[in-house]
Amino acid sequence: MLRNTLATGSTPEGRMLWGAEAGVRLTDLAHGTSLGGRLAELAGRRVLVRASDQLTAAVALVELDGVAARMALCPPDLNEAHLASIIETAGIDAVVSDLADPLAGLSGLEVFSLALPLKPMDDRTAGGLATEWVMFTSGTTGVPKLVVHSLEGLTGAIRAAPAPALAPVWGTFYDIRRYGGLQILLRALLAGGSMILSDAHEAAADHLARLGRLGVTHLSGTPSHWRRALMTPAIAAIAPGYVRMSGEVVDQAVLDSLKAQFPSAAIGHAYASTEAGVGFEVNDGREGFPAALVEAGAGPSKAGRVEMRVVEGSLQLRSTRAASRYLNADAPRLVDADGFVDSGDMVERRGDRYHFVGRRGGIINVGGLKVHPEEVEAVINRHPAVRMSLVKGRRNPITGAIVVAEVVLNAPQAAAEIGQAALRESILAACRAELAPFKTPAMVKFVPALAVSASGKLERPLA
Amino acid sequence: MSIRAVIVAQMGEIAASQQKILTPLSDELVLLDCGLDSLCFAILVAQLEDELGFDPFTASEDAYFPVTFGDFVAFYEAGASARSHAA
Numbered sequence: 306m307l308r309n310t311l312a313t314g315s316t317p318e319g320r321m322l323w324g325a326e327a328g329v330r331l332t333d334l335a336h337g338t339s340l341g342g343r344l345a346e347l348a349g350r351r352v353l354v355r356a357s358d359q360l361t362a363a364v365a366l367v368e369l370d371g372v373a374a375r376m377a378l379c380p381p382d383l384n385e386a387h388l389a390s391i392i393e394t395a396g397i398d399a400v401v402s403d404l405a406d407p408l409a410g411l412s413g414l415e416v417f418s419l420a421l422p423l424k425p426m427d428d429r430t431a432g433g434l435a436t437e438w439v440m441f442t443s444g445t446t447g448v449p450k451l452v453v454h455s456l457e458g459l460t461g462a463i464r465a466a467p468a469p470a471l472a473p474v475w476g477t478f479y480d481i482r483r484y485g486g487l488q489i490l491l492r493a494l495l496a497g498g499s500m501i502l503s504d505a506h507e508a509a510a511d512h513l514a515r516l517g518r519l520g521v522t523h524l525s526g527t528p529s530h531w532r533r534a535l536m537t538p539a540i541a542a543i544a545p546g547y548v549r550m551s552g553e554v555v556d557q558a559v560l561d562s563l564k565a566q567f568p569s570a571a572i573g574h575a576y577a578s579t580e581a582g583v584g585f586e587v588n589d590g591r592e593g594f595p596a597a598l599v600e601a602g603a604g605p606s607k608a609g610r611v612e613m614r615v616v617e618g619s620l621q622l623r624s625t626r627a628a629s630r631y632l633n634a635d636a637p638r639l640v641d642a643d644g645f646v647d648s649g650d651m652v653e654r655r656g657d658r659y660h661f662v663g664r665r666g667g668i669i670n671v672g673g674l675k676v677h678p679e680e681v682e683a684v685i686n687r688h689p690a691v692r693m694s695l696v697k698g699r700r701n702p703i704t705g706a707i708v709v710a711e712v713v714l715n716a717p718q719a720a721a722e723i724g725q726a727a728l729r730e731s732i733l734a735a736c737r738a739e740l741a742p743f744k745t746p747a748m749v750k751f752v753p754a755l756a757v758s759a760s761g762k763l764e765r766p767l768a
Numbered sequence: 769m770s771i772r773a774v775i776v777a778q779m780g781e782i783a784a785s786q787q788k789i790l791t792p793l794s795d796e797l798v799l800l801d802c803g804l805d806s807l808c809f810a811i812l813v814a815q816l817e818d819e820l821g822f823d824p825f826t827a828s829e830d831a832y833f834p835v836t837f838g839d840f841v842a843f844y845e846a847g848a849s850a851r852s853h854a855a
Contacts, residue, residue, distance in 0.1 A: 532833055536833045538798055700826075702825030703809045704810040747811040
């Protein structure tokens with residue numbers, strides 16, 4: 306139970322969890338409540354956690370772990386149209402939130418108010434449940450897939466390190482309501498030190514200045530986050546000793562630029578996914594990963610070890626850090642009969658290293674956010690002038706990839722009268738109305754036809 | 769059109785289509801303060817590649833991320849000059 310870890314005597318005073326505007330002392334978190342003392346009412350229940358910011362979300366997670374039977378953590382960009390199906394899929398029977406209308410008009414569920422600052426809580430609510438942590442991941446149709454983890458699995462990659470001479474100050478560009486950010490939060494809570502949360506409303510320069518002011522020592526993000534930081538003069542405000550990237554393919558350019566910016570830092574990249582958990586770290590300063598990591602993985606599973614294999618080009622992982630299953634009835638099995646999770650990340654061996662070459666199924670990774678082409682195509686295909694479309698990734702040095710679309714029109718002659726520019730704008734307007742900016746195609750090209758395979762499916766390139 | 773003019777025109781178009789407000793551009797302006805976000809710059813680099821025929825980020829051997837608008841223009845001008853010498 307997370308809370309008990311914070312409540313033990315070894316927690317030094319002064320450890321903080323910093324939001325953009327306020328902070329919470331971890332010792333207060335161990336003995337406080339953000340639920341107005343109503344935690345006991347949530348014992349054994351299935352709880353949806355929907356917070357307006359990361360600090361409130363983090364506090365709720367700590368409070369609920371060990372008490373709720375299940376907690377489903379809403380990501381910041383949750384599409385409210387999916388709330389009803391999420392609640393049904395996860396069997397939710399209570400909601401904790403600091404929002405005025407967390408269910409967007411849905412009724413029938415009990416809502417518990419979350420509020421900071423924490424209030425002291427005297428009665429120790431009996432915990433000890435192995436709470437299911439449910440994370441959201443992107444699905445083909447836009448409805449999120451719900452992935453079940455345990456705290457044990459989520460923290461499987463966190464070593465109980467001896468207390469360092471200087472307590473680490475953890476920071477991340479990620480949101481802690483997604484897998485990558487949650488990993489950093491759990492490290493900060495369990496492995497000592499403080500943490501500085503990011504905030505979507507804060508400018509990159511202000512975030513870097515705040516990280517610098519609070520003395521960040523361990524900082525992580527996607528390569529795209531780091532490229533943006535490298536383009537911000539305020540990067541001079543920080544001097545982390547430990548720099549880490551994950552969530553996207555890491556290229557040599559960003560590794561070399563970070564080495565030049567932080568010559569004395571340990572710079573590494575890691576592979577993890579919401580489903581497979583934390584896979585491995587690469588600390589030799591080079592892109593890709595040593596093939597030996599895959600070869601060394603044969604044999605029976607041992608606690609703490611991550612085994613890997615490459616099947617038809619896709620990286621598969623087996624470890625106790627993986628999620629156990631999807632809650633969605635229509636989702637495929639998350640773990641196969643041998644216990645492996647198929648990542649869908651396609652790799653290619655060059656010499657003694659593997660390199661990531663794209664995603665199976667054409668999934669596009671824009672700055673660490675996954676885009677399913679089918680979701681975007683469905684929006685484009687609803688446009689009355691469109692017969693069919695193909696959405697794919699185009700490589701990009703700033704965000705790794707951007708989304709582009711090829712569109713076949715119903716009646717090209719009629720389209721000529723309206724004009725291609727007007728038609729393009731009309732299709733894009735439909736996309737902007739329904740899709741997040743990173744999912745909206747940056748470019749739309751009109752083509753006479755699209756290649757369809759023998760099985761009748763669109764031929765998708767590797768994204 | 770000069771490379772600078774092409775870049776300025778494309779930035780204006782992207783700002784309009786992404787509903788961003790572009791601040792007046794000067795050489796000293798920090799790129800990420802101009803009103804465009806990372807996604808806008810990603811689109812800018814792709815559109816400039818289509819228009820100018822090259823992407824200096826990918827072509828360059830050394831990793832480099834320009835900080836000011838002046839750096840960005842100079843990076844593209846250097847890329848164009850390297851191409852014309854190679855041709």
